[in-house]
Amino acid sequence: MAVLVAAPCALASATASAATLTVGPGKAHATPCQAIAAANDGDTIEIDAAGDYAGDVCGWSKDGLTLRGVGGLAKIDAAGKSSGGKAIWVIAGDDTVVENIELTGAAVPDRNGAGIRQEGANLTVRGCFFHDNENGILAGDNAASTILIEHTEFARNGAGDGQSHNLYINHVAKLIFQHNYSHASNIGHLLKTRALENHVLYNRLTQEDGTGSYEIDVPNGGLTFIIGNLVQQGASTDNSSIVAYRLESNGANENTELFVVNNTFVNERPNGGTFLNVGSGAVPAIVRNNIFVGPGSLTNQGDASLGTNFQGDPRFVDQAAFDYRLQDGSPCVDEGEPPGMGGGIDLTPRFHYVHPAGSAGRTTVGAIDIGAYEVGGEGGSGGSGAGSVGAGGEGGAGGRGGTSGSVGTDGSGGADGGASGAVGGAADGGEDGSCGCRVVGSGARDSFSGIAGLMIGAAVVARRGRRRVDVARR
Helix, strand or coil: CHHHHHHHHHHHHHHHHCCEEEECCCCCECCHHHHHHHCCCCCEEEEECCCCCCCCCEEECCCCCEEEEECCCEEEECCCCCECCCEEEEECCCCEEEECEEEECCCCCCCCCEEEEECCCCEEEECCEEECCCEEEEECCEEEEEEEEECCEEECCCCCCCCCCCEEECCEEEEEEECCEEECCCCCCCCEECCCEEEEECCEEECCCCCCCCCEEECCCCEEEEECCEEEECCCCCCCEEEEECCCCCCCCCCCCEEEECCEEEECCCCCCEEEEECCCCCCCEEECCEEECCCEEECCCCCEECCCEECCCCEEEHHHCEEEECCCCCCCCCCCCCCEECCEECCCCEEEECCCEEEEECCCCCCCCCCCCCCCECCCCCCCCCCCCCCCCCCCCCCCCCCCCCCCCEEECCCCCCCCEEECCEHHHECCCCCEEEECCCCEEEEECCCCCCCCEEEEEECCCCCCECCCC
């Protein structure tokens, strides 16, 4: 009984001692790095988007900091500087949350500069924008770390050497990458992860006019769920494969389970290629209810478990505009099979992507449709528009988020008109199970999200009028 009583008291004491530090014109601190230097563990730093923070780079080892842009996206341009020759922000502290921040221009002598260099355990990035860096996010090895990235855009990142990417997650315990928009990388990959466990859920990963390589690269394998994504390979790609799994056997993760369910894949590389390139030694991949459009073989893995998939013309609403919703009468409507269970979770898609970097609940109507969208079961319009335009311009034609329902295995998220966040049990890596955080962008985005259990759920987020970013590589 003494332990049960003491723990809540300790938590209340820690919460009571946390402070909110303000940054910007007329605020207590002129720059984010000044506030970070003054902060204590657990503090929140609110950064006014109206401020000019060019060249304000730093690193820290304080734990539990929350850094949040207010009044829009708070922009930090590296302006030729870096912290420790690594990044704009080098985070050695644990349990960091970054919301509503735009990070750009990171470049260092070894061509590995990042918007964020993550060295501590546990990072949450929500509603942010990483563009024109050598790496958007570069996370180092940390076996105790869970990284959650949601409702965030990555664009034009990469040094052009094939060694740097839109984001690159090294050996961590778990990556949860959901409701994001990663596009137009410079020779590198749209997403690269070496995590032991990977949840790649309801994202738009489209190379568009970029020159990137793989759209999803999981070089060491690991328990991996690829569910409900829009994945497109452009004509200028440097690689014939779209998804690469366990192609590096050296240092491979022990688990080799790959679940590819209810995604939409589009290959616009004229010479075809391989949609799913699975390395030797992996157990048979589970591949169900996916749409494959364009030339190329579905997979090179001869014993892959291929359920009901569709290869051909699914009758998209507008493929040229990246609107991969299905028209009425599509051959994919009501033609899917029950996704089933796999890796300890229900593989049924609970959301669909809404452009840009948003989400809405997906409800199965009749038999489940093949692909990332359900005709008649959409809580919001789909990913139309070729992406956002150049800095300062208007956003591309995109959908607005609708309502979303429950997700996750440890908790449920209820959204009322896109207003309330999910509430659930604590996630791995010390994530808060009842975040319900609201992130407000520059007239761009209302994000209410909560973290619940093994598969993290987010309530509806619609991000509109976002500036364009390019994805990094490697």
